[in-house]
Amino acid sequence: xxxxxxxxxxxxxxxxxxxxxxxxxxxxxxxxxxxxxxxxxxxxxxxxxxxxxxxxxxxxxxxxxxxxxxxxxxxxxxxxxxxxxxxxxxxxxxxxxxxxxxxxxxxxxxxxxxxxxxxxxxxxxxxxxxxxxxxxxxxxxxxxxxxxxxxxxxxxxxxxxxxxxxxxxxxxxxxxxxxxxxxxxxxxxxxxxxxxxxxxxxxxxxxxxxxxxxxxxxxxxxxxxxxxxxxxxxxxxxxxxxxxxxxxxxxxxxxxxxxxxxxxxxxxxxxxxxxxxxxx
Amino acid sequence: xxxxxxxxxxxxxxxxxxxxxxxxxxxxxxxxxxxxxxxxxxxxxxxxxxxxxxxxxxxxxxxxxxxxxxxxxxxxxxxxxxxxxxxxxxxxxxxxxxxxxxxxxxxxxxxxxxxxxxxxxxxxxxxxxxxxxxxxxxxxxxxxxxxxxxxxxxxxxxxxxxxxxxxxxxxxxxxxxxxxxxxxxxxxxxxxxxxxxxxxxxxxxxxxxxxxxxxxxxxxxxxxxxxxxxxxxxxxxxxxxxxxxxxxxxxxxxxxxxxxxxxxxxxxxxxxxxxxxxxxxxxxxxxxxxxxxxxxxxxxxxxxx
Numbered sequence: 001x002x003x004x005x006x007x008x009x010x011x012x013x014x015x016x017x018x019x020x021x022x023x024x025x026x027x028x029x030x031x032x033x034x035x036x037x038x039x040x041x042x043x044x045x046x047x048x049x050x051x052x053x054x055x056x057x058x059x060x061x062x063x064x065x066x067x068x069x070x071x072x073x074x075x076x077x078x079x080x081x082x083x084x085x086x087x088x089x090x091x092x093x094x095x096x097x098x099x100x101x102x103x104x105x106x107x108x109x110x111x112x113x114x115x116x117x118x119x120x121x122x123x124x125x126x127x128x129x130x131x132x133x134x135x136x137x138x139x140x141x142x143x144x145x146x147x148x149x150x151x152x153x154x155x156x157x158x159x160x161x162x163x164x165x166x167x168x169x170x171x172x173x174x175x176x177x178x179x180x181x182x183x184x185x186x187x188x189x190x191x192x193x194x195x196x197x198x199x200x201x202x203x204x205x206x207x208x209x210x211x212x213x214x215x216x217x218x219x220x221x222x223x224x225x226x227x228x229x230x231x232x233x234x235x236x237x238x239x240x241x242x243x244x245x246x247x248x249x250x251x252x253x254x255x256x257x258x259x260x261x262x263x264x265x266x267x268x269x270x271x272x273x274x275x276x277x278x279x280x
Numbered sequence: 281x282x283x284x285x286x287x288x289x290x291x292x293x294x295x296x297x298x299x300x301x302x303x304x305x306x307x308x309x310x311x312x313x314x315x316x317x318x319x320x321x322x323x324x325x326x327x328x329x330x331x332x333x334x335x336x337x338x339x340x341x342x343x344x345x346x347x348x349x350x351x352x353x354x355x356x357x358x359x360x361x362x363x364x365x366x367x368x369x370x371x372x373x374x375x376x377x378x379x380x381x382x383x384x385x386x387x388x389x390x391x392x393x394x395x396x397x398x399x400x401x402x403x404x405x406x407x408x409x410x411x412x413x414x415x416x417x418x419x420x421x422x423x424x425x426x427x428x429x430x431x432x433x434x435x436x437x438x439x440x441x442x443x444x445x446x447x448x449x450x451x452x453x454x455x456x457x458x459x460x461x462x463x464x465x466x467x468x469x470x471x472x473x474x475x476x477x478x479x480x481x482x483x484x485x486x487x488x489x490x491x492x493x494x495x496x497x498x499x500x501x502x503x504x505x506x507x508x509x510x511x512x513x514x515x516x517x518x519x520x521x522x523x524x525x526x527x528x529x530x531x532x533x534x535x536x537x538x539x540x541x542x543x544x545x546x547x548x549x550x551x552x553x554x555x556x557x558x559x560x561x562x563x564x565x566x567x568x569x570x571x572x573x574x575x576x577x578x579x580x581x582x583x584x585x
């Protein structure tokens with residue numbers, strides 16, 4: 001261990017580096033209170049006066065549709081995807097981890113391959129399929145696959161399997177002696193034990209669907225169904241370039257849910273990422 | 281005997297019941313589109329009933345005459361070759377500094393991880409446009425040193441690099457994986473070699489590097505696959521421009537399929553992308569035999585895929 005004093009230069013360097021890393025985010029935040037001409041050509045972080053009207057202008061920037069509609073849409077979509085992922089992935093994980101069935105090895109191999117499979121390759125046939133089903137311009141192309149474990153499902157299932165493997169098998173055996181069936185065991189004992197892992201999955205599912213710009217772009221056309229991603233992009237294309245302060249205000253608000261989740265659930269990230277070692 | 285068999289059959293069907301939602305999803309939304317994509321790539325499908333089978337015509341056109349496609353291949357490759365090694369080197373370096381038993385580790389970890397949380401959002405893409413814009417943050421700083429900046433986003437020479445920097449900025453998740461890997465390296469090993477008088481570089485070269493090589497390999501594979509699929513940043517920040525300097529393959533696929541409705545053609549591009557990603561992965565696996573070191577021969581300790 002180093003003494004306090006010898007560690008000081010290191011702390012200064014690490015803090016300075018950290019400051020540079022989050023400087024852009026601070027700049028975005030403080031910029032949301034600045035007038036246009038103060039945002040540019042000016043290095044000072046703090047605004048000279050708090051220009052609150054940016055928030056009003058940003059919130060009502062898209063004619064007739066205020067941003068709470070888009071936030072509502074994003075929440076609805078992300079929650080539906082989150083719940084679907086919990087449903088399909090916890091079932092599949094328990095099946096793989098604790099039940100024997102023919103071809104299990106094959107399906108497990110398939111699962112592992114799909115973790116790495118680049119999904120962008122099949123967006124066109126998927127799109128045509130959803131068009132055929134008449135699901136375009138609705139949330140179904142995103143929600144239904146999630147309920148069937150196709151929203152990063154392979155990753156979530158893998159994460160849960162790893163977690164279940166850490167739960168002693170004797171517990172299952174004791175339950176069988178007690179006469180509890182596997183279904184009851186899963187619902188009453190396994191699910192509560194899985195809570196931390198389910199929480200981790202919920203966080204990832206929520207955050208990734210919140211930012212799933214490409215899917216939103218592909219499947220949603222009507223402005224009243226827009227999630228925040230599309231609304232921001234539309235604002236940028238239309239009027240944003242003349243009022244950056246307003247643009248910054250809604251941009252910042254759009255990442256607030258992510259920041260909140262991050263600060264309150266940090267531990268789960270660190271564990272989720274370092275134990276499974278997958279993306280984040 | 282019979283009762284046992286019935287019990288086994290019951291367990292089998294129970295197993296399938298549990299994996300059924302996932303299995304149905306896989307068959308319907310993954311396997312079927314995947315099979316269909318083979319056929320689609322061989323047609324001139326344009327989102328109408330009137331189309332024909334063109335064999336390898338799409339591929340011939342792509343490689344023989346589509347200059348935007350060539351450009352797209354080139355800039356995507358450039359992005360991967362720049363962003364992935366930089367991001368890995370960066371995150372490994374920081375992870376090593378943080379691993380030296382420093383106080384306040386969780387604070388630094390939080391700060392450095394933050395960009396990874398928000399990096400894929402449209403909001404950050406918008407922010408990036410401004411940071412590298414004409415009157416943006418970068419130019420203001422340059423001006424302090426008397427350097428006249430330019431519009432980095434709309435300059436063909438620099439547009440791609442702004443996106444590379446955005447990618448490297450999100451080094452947090454690879455850093456966390458490296459940190460977890462570094463924790464596994466037994467401290468006694470460093471002590472043993474420092475007695476032998478080995479300097480820092482030697483320690484890094486002969487202990488750290490071999491012992492965490494499985495983790496490096498893992499990050500390398502995942503980052504390569506992900507970076508090949510870059511979309512949002514290029515689409516929002518630069519719209520694939522200027523002069524196609526950031527026309528990453530997924531952006532070109534999107535433009536061809538959904539702006540020009542050349543879906544068969546776009547599917548052919550997707551296939552090229554899949555083959556490239558597959559090829560890159562295979563190369564990584566082959567090369568890994570020469571540099572990835574598993575602690576025991578059956579590779580138990582290593583992080584396997």
